[in-house]
Amino acid sequence: MKYSSIARRALCGLGAVALAATMEARAAAPVSLNLVSVTPIALPTLVSSTSATSQPPAGFSGYPHSNTEVKYLYNSTDRYLQITVTNLNPAIASPRPDPSTVGGYQLFIETPATVSRDFYRFKAALTVVSTGTANSHVRAFLEQAKQDGGASTNELPAEALGDTARRTIQTLSHELIKGSVDLATNRAIVSSKPCLEVSNLQPGETVVLRIHSLSFESADLPGAMIAPLSATQKLAQGQTAKFSVNVIPKGLQGSYQGHLALYPGTTTVNAPVTWSRSFSLLAGAPPTVHPWQAGVGLTEARYTVRYRLVPQGATKGVKFYASAPGVTEYNDPTNGYSYSIGSLVIDNAKGGMHVGMSTHHYPYYHASGVEVNGEATLGALSRTGAAFRINRTLSTELYRPWWTANGSGQLVFDPAASVDRPNTLPEPKLTFQRWADFFSPPVQAPQVRTKNLVVNLTGTPLALSSDPANANNGFYLPGWSSPLTSNGVSVFADALVQTLTLYKDRVFALECWNEAHSREFWAGSSTQMADACQQVYDIRRYFFPNDKIPVICPQADSPERLGHILSAKTRTGRPITDFCDWVGAHLYNGMGNDPSGQPYGTQSLSEQLRLIKLRMNAYGVANKPLVITEYGIGRAPGYNPPAFSRLPVEQLSDTLKAQVMTQAIATFAEEAVSSLVLYSYDSSSNFLLTVNSASQTPDGRDTINFNTSVVGAIDQASRAYAPKSAPW
Numbered sequence: 001m002k003y004s005s006i007a008r009r010a011l012c013g014l015g016a017v018a019l020a021a022t023m024e025a026r027a028a029a030p031v032s033l034n035l036v037s038v039t040p041i042a043l044p045t046l047v048s049s050t051s052a053t054s055q056p057p058a059g060f061s062g063y064p065h066s067n068t069e070v071k072y073l074y075n076s077t078d079r080y081l082q083i084t085v086t087n088l089n090p091a092i093a094s095p096r097p098d099p100s101t102v103g104g105y106q107l108f109i110e111t112p113a114t115v116s117r118d119f120y121r122f123k124a125a126l127t128v129v130s131t132g133t134a135n136s137h138v139r140a141f142l143e144q145a146k147q148d149g150g151a152s153t154n155e156l157p158a159e160a161l162g163d164t165a166r167r168t169i170q171t172l173s174h175e176l177i178k179g180s181v182d183l184a185t186n187r188a189i190v191s192s193k194p195c196l197e198v199s200n201l202q203p204g205e206t207v208v209l210r211i212h213s214l215s216f217e218s219a220d221l222p223g224a225m226i227a228p229l230s231a232t233q234k235l236a237q238g239q240t241a242k243f244s245v246n247v248i249p250k251g252l253q254g255s256y257q258g259h260l261a262l263y264p265g266t267t268t269v270n271a272p273v274t275w276s277r278s279f280s281l282l283a284g285a286p287p288t289v290h291p292w293q294a295g296v297g298l299t300e301a302r303y304t305v306r307y308r309l310v311p312q313g314a315t316k317g318v319k320f321y322a323s324a325p326g327v328t329e330y331n332d333p334t335n336g337y338s339y340s341i342g343s344l345v346i347d348n349a350k351g352g353m354h355v356g357m358s359t360h361h362y363p364y365y366h367a368s369g370v371e372v373n374g375e376a377t378l379g380a381l382s383r384t385g386a387a388f389r390i391n392r393t394l395s396t397e398l399y400r401p402w403w404t405a406n407g408s409g410q411l412v413f414d415p416a417a418s419v420d421r422p423n424t425l426p427e428p429k430l431t432f433q434r435w436a437d438f439f440s441p442p443v444q445a446p447q448v449r450t451k452n453l454v455v456n457l458t459g460t461p462l463a464l465s466s467d468p469a470n471a472n473n474g475f476y477l478p479g480w481s482s483p484l485t486s487n488g489v490s491v492f493a494d495a496l497v498q499t500l501t502l503y504k505d506r507v508f509a510l511e512c513w514n515e516a517h518s519r520e521f522w523a524g525s526s527t528q529m530a531d532a533c534q535q536v537y538d539i540r541r542y543f544f545p546n547d548k549i550p551v552i553c554p555q556a557d558s559p560e561r562l563g564h565i566l567s568a569k570t571r572t573g574r575p576i577t578d579f580c581d582w583v584g585a586h587l588y589n590g591m592g593n594d595p596s597g598q599p600y601g602t603q604s605l606s607e608q609l610r611l612i613k614l615r616m617n618a619y620g621v622a623n624k625p626l627v628i629t630e631y632g633i634g635r636a637p638g639y640n641p642p643a644f645s646r647l648p649v650e651q652l653s654d655t656l657k658a659q660v661m662t663q664a665i666a667t668f669a670e671e672a673v674s675s676l677v678l679y680s681y682d683s684s685s686n687f688l689l690t691v692n693s694a695s696q697t698p699d700g701r702d703t704i705n706f707n708t709s710v711v712g713a714i715d716q717a718s719r720a721y722a723p724k725s726a727p728w
Contacts, residue, residue: 163563632687
């Protein structure tokens with residue numbers, strides 16, 4: 001629904017309104033929203049408490065996939081409804097099942113509501129008792145019927161997705177605001193129906209879900225509302241700041257001018273730096289966002305971000321209500337109402353966002369001596385004035401282990417040095433001398449060449465794999481995704497020590513593993529994953545105590561699966577997050593907004609990032625730096641469908657494709673991401689809109705026709721946000 005992601009994050013934690021106008025600044029006071037109706041949805045006590053049944057309870061409708069079995073059981077002692085969902089298809093060896101064999105289930109509560117009030121919320125308190133894999137997940141949403149009779153269930157707020165890895169009670173909620181429209185069809189939402197869903201259940205697997213309480217709430221908003229900014233941006237002098245101010249314009253009519261001012265300090269009001277922009281707000285308009293993006297010429301300091309909205313022809317700002325804590329209201333005779341909603345830090349030492357590439361074989365010569373996707377084609381990753389242009393290694397395009405298995409391990413990019421598996425493709429030969437920025441000894445210009453290699457520690461050599469016969473991984477390589485043998489653990493330690501001894505002055509960070517939530521990459525348990533990460537952390541700490549080499553937690557490929565990583569514990573019961581300096585994640589869902597604030601697609605990049613931050617908060621690591629070690633724009637159906645009236649990304653002009661990527665990078669900076677690694681412009685299977693055409697030669701080499709407009713825009717945006725020093 002149009003503007004829905006903005007509305008949802010604006011209403012996250014709804015329930016704080018600003019105090020009456022005074023001459024002094026006042027924090028928003030926590031008061032209850034004037035709920036017109038709070039209706040607990042009764043759990044079905046008629047279901048037997050001793051035996052399960054396949055019939056949904058009265059007042060509920062259950063819709064399993066054709067291959068899915070569902071059983072209901074009501075526990076009258078502890079008062080929860082237990083639902084067991086099983087995929088009846090036999091378990092398969094392949095990590096990539098046919099989509100028709102993946103199970104799912106939806107439980108609808110038959111209380112549809114016409115959207116006559118301003119605000120609706122569906123809440124569900126539940127516990128996931130057990131689940132088959134980290135890939136399945138649970139969500140709560142309001143099925144939204146549109147004017148034309150269709151339904152939309154695609155749009156979800158950050159709170160609506162549950163972690164199947166968490167075994168504590170989770171409260172999921174989904175909000176709907178009157179006036180919202182479906183983003184994919186531009187049709188108004190006219191009614192809603194609460195629903196719980198189990199998704200992506202793999203063949204042969206079961207999810208057991210316990211529902212403790214359900215409720216459906218409605219309310220009228222008190223008036224126009226404003227939300228706090230999502231994060232504190234930290235930039236260096238001269239870099240670009242982007243702010244998106246969320247407004248729910250109830251009761252506002254006509255034209256207004258928005259003013260955004262930066263004030264030094266948090267309490268002292270000095271002459272502000274003011275950016276202003278005109279826009280129109282009409283009666284009944286849906287929630288919207290007003291972005292600012294302007295060059296920042298500020299001295300090093302912390303600035304508060306203050307916003308006011310002035311009717312056309314007037315001088316004083318109008319009154320808002322705060323949609324969440326964190327908003328401070330000001331009122332003075334000259335300017336009227338204004339609101340402090342966030343902060344900006346200008347810090348030349350730590351400001352900015354490190355942007356780099358995740359590469360498979362850059363640069364290298366093919367065995368035939370022909371360069372493919374190398375420096376001559378794509379340019380150098382490190383350039384004068386572009387400090388810390390990080391490169392994340394993914395071994396080779398064959399994803400062989402990063403180390404040898406013979407006890408003399410070191411960082412090896414030439415797969416010819418590891419011949420323990422059949423190889424059907426030509427061997428790519430990396431040219432170390434061409435990659436001098438990453439592998440040469442320190443030079444006298446460290447601001448250009450220093451610590452820009454992100455080493456991804458993925459892949460187990462066959463000889464040291466605890467399950468050498470297991471090819472159940474994304475590359476069908478025997479033993480590759482399995483944990484090490486006991487002997488392999490000590491060999492790994494030797495390999496890592498030698499690698500860091502050789503390249504420690506080049507290493508930006510170490511990653512414990514790649515997408516260890518998925519059996520395509522990790523066949524071990526979550527405990528074995530946490531133990532492996534502890535080993536990496538301890539080696540770094542014991543052998544290199546004076547070297548700044550952060551360890552990044554294993555990443556999940558989407559926010560809803562991050563809980564599987566963050567919940568992992570070692571054999572001794574310590575959380576994996578004790579052994580991670582930074583939290584890593586991957587994103588392929590979500591695009592930013594265009595410069596006018598209109599969305600490119602139905603999936604919001606900001607919403608996805610806030611979903612990650614909610615997971616980090618739930619597992620107690622909200623204060624650790626967030627690094628996105630893979631970002632791309634997934635173009636498969638359902639990943640990033642275009643917004644109403646927009647073309648699919650493949651059909652956009654070169655100029656618009658470049659704009660999409662530029663705005664995405666700006667959005668990561670706006671959401672206070674510390675480092676961003678893009679995936680990947682040295683492969684024909686890239687997600688960055690950089691390829692106009694791609695094919696393979698008969699001997700397996702990629703031939704790529706690059707979109708120079710997009711590549712240039714990525715390069716320019718990367719350098720625009722580049723910090724002037726390291727993040728450690």
